[in-house]
Amino acid sequence: MIRSFRSALIAMAAVAACMVAEPVSAQTFTLAEMGLENAGACLKLAVRDRASNAMVPLGCITSGGTGPNFKFTPGSLTMQGALYAADLSLAGTFNPPAVMAAAGNRISFCPELSCVRGPGSGPNAGAVDPAYFDHQRASLLLSGPSQLGGQAQEQLLAVIGTAATGSVSAWQASKAYAAGAEVNRVNSNESGAVYRARNAGTSGTNPPPAERPQSLPYSFNDGGVTWDWINDPVLAAKASVYVEQKVKPGAGGTWGQATNVLLDQGLVPSFHVNTELDIGNNSGTDCGFGNGDCFNLFVRSGGSNMLTGNVQIESVPHGPPYAAYFGLRVTGPRTAKYADIVTDSFGAVGLGVCTTGTDDCTHADASIADAAKSPISLHIRQRGTGTMHSVSAIVDDTTTPTSLNVAGSKTYAAIFEHSTTPISMLISGTKSSSSIVDDSTSPTALNIAGTKSIAGIYEHSTTPAGINLSGTYSRSQIEGTGWNVSPQGVLTAAGAFLSGFFKPAQYTAAGLPACNASGRGAVATITDAGGAINYRGIIGGGGSAIAVVLCDGANWIYH
Structure with a gap:
């Protein structure tokens, strides 16, 4: 088997050389350009180096119960040169077991969830027609079904990185640095420069420039240290996977990355996740804010023009009434210390519900519902000194029947407002029933405490009556310290001073x-x-x- 395999490899080498290098007319082949060892645990496959006439091993071939296997031994593998016709051998085949590579997106493949195999789609799909097959291509294809039971985790692609170099600190004046120490100088727009100390010494008071030099090599004398420029700050980092896509004029729809998962019919769901992101901190130091940030997911946008958004969660327009139980869920007793959701941006609205105007959304229960056992349902608080809200803590300018509807049983107060804002509550607009309705059984309907610069209740409208009391009162209509108004309207007071x-x-x-x-x-x-x-x-x-x-x-x- 090995002898015939060797002959086939020699023929294959001649054909491959014609495909990836110069045209056939420019090639000169001699037999034994490729050879295979006669004996050994792993038979070496080698190609002759024409400069030295030595045989250079490319790898070795083993044969056994699992069939022939080829092991590469070079430290690098480069695929370049002229681009030839695409490989259509697997076009139209759902997820075959294959590893294929061809520079220039020349591997045609057929993922089951988005493959085009003939006229129609879904339940309306017609007959399989090879004329439809070639609709997705890649430079590298990794495809295949799982093979094992529960004894091993399987993945088509495993990327494992270990970052143990590249620590860079901010430059400091009058500091002793060792040779090889690296520092950065970063501007507010995140541009800057990274430098490496050529020698040990103490820095001076004049920092190296926070910009990329016009030419290389570039060095800067700083006290007793000579710094060599080595990089930009944004590139002085490590990544296990890097994906970049530039969309130029003429491009259609694009994805920087797309992952699709479908739970097939007949599956009993257990635990299925499209993408899992895990990060842990066992460093001994908590991450900070603004410097030393650590995030499980970091989303950033930029450019000279606006995007539609940074994150969008939606469902397809068909299927069951609801695609999921919730759109976004934050759970766990130890997930967040300060807040489950924080908005530190400067948008028009910190948290908007149906505010884009693109969808006429309707929530069957409530736009915001709080069923937690927290001490406070909504806490609007002061940060620092001065006026926080220039208009009001809460503004309702809708035309809903009720501006605020408080129901249920409260042990202390239905509304407890004790801020120092100019207005406790500002209600405008047109209400068909009432501005505030309280039909609860709370001990107090409205409890006003704190310090107000004008009054606890300030009513200065042009309505027929400022306050209308028309209910049934078992004790008093109004009660105050030293005075009250009985249910029959009798005023009782400890004393009175009349200016008229x-x-x-x-x-x-x-x-x-x-x-x-x-x-x-x-x-x-x-x-x-x-x-x-x-x-x-x-x-x-x-x-x-x-x-x-x-x-x-x-x-x-x-x-």
């Missing part, structure tokens, strides 16, 4: 309420006093005089 005149209610003598013990001390005015009007004399009617009268607990008397 006092005008008691007017009656005729016959129309006065009954004078009894409960009405003792009541004061009124009669408009038909008659007979002798004597102080503390019993009143009489039938006249035309006006007199002030007092109830002494039994009779109305002149006062």
Whole structure:
């Protein structure tokens, strides 16, 4: 088997040389340009180096129960040269077991979730027609089904990186540096420069330039240290995988990266994830904010023009009523210390619900629902000094039937507002029912505390009534310290100071309420006093005089 295999390799080498190098007319071949060892645990395959006439091993071939295997031994493999016709051998074949490479996107392949194999698609697909096959190509194809049971994790591509070099610190003045130490100088726009110390020494007070030099090599004398420029700061990092795509004029739709997962019919779901991102910190130091940042997922946008957005989560326009239980979920008791979601941007709205105007979205229950056991459902708080919200902490300018609907049972207060903002709550717009409705069984409907520069309640509208109390009150309509208004509208106060005149209610003598013990001390005015009007004399009617009268607990008397 090995002898015939050797002959085939020699023929294959001659054909391959014609395909990847010069035209056939420019080639001169001699037999034994490629050779295979006769004996050994792994038979070496070698190609002759024409300069030295020595045989250079490319790898070795083993044969056994799993069939012939070829092991590459060179430290690098380069594929370049003229681009020939595409390899269509696997076009139209769903996910075959294959590893294929050809520079210039010359491998035609057929992923099952997006393969074009004939007219129609899905349940309307017609017959398989090879004329439709060649619709996806790649330079490198890794394809195949899993092979093992639960004894091993399988992946078509494993990229494993170990970063143990490249630590760069900010340049410091008057600091002792060792030879080979690396520092950076970074500008506010993240441009700058990375330098390496040519020798050990102490830096001076004049830092090296924070910019890429115009020519190389470039060095900078800094006190007792000579710095050599080596890189830009944004490139002084390590990555296990780097993907770059530049979209030029003439391009159609593009993806920097696309991963598709479909749970097939008949599968009993267990744990299935499209992409998992794991990061752990066992360094002994917590990551910070702004310097020493550590993120599991970092999304950044830029350019001279705006994008539509940084992240979008959506569903396909067909299928069940809902594609998932939730669009975005943050869970776990140790996930976040300060907040599950933080917005530190300067957009028009920090958190918007249906604010783009592109979708007429409707939430069956509520736009925002809080079923947590947190001490506070919505906390609007001061940060630092000065005015935080120039208009109001909460503004509702909709035309909904109710501006704020508080229901349920609260142990302390339905609304507890104790900020120092200019306005506690500003309500504008047109309400068909009421600005605020409280139909709960809370001890207090509205509790106002804190320090207000004007008033606890400031009502300065042009409505017919500033405050309308028309309910049923078992104790009082209004209660205050030292005063109250009874359910019948009687004002009781510890004292009173009138800056104007006092005008008691007017009656005729016959129309006065009954004078009894409960009405003792009541004061009124009669408009038909008659007979002798004597102080503390019993009143009489039938006249035309006006007199002030007092109830002494039994009779109305002149006062």
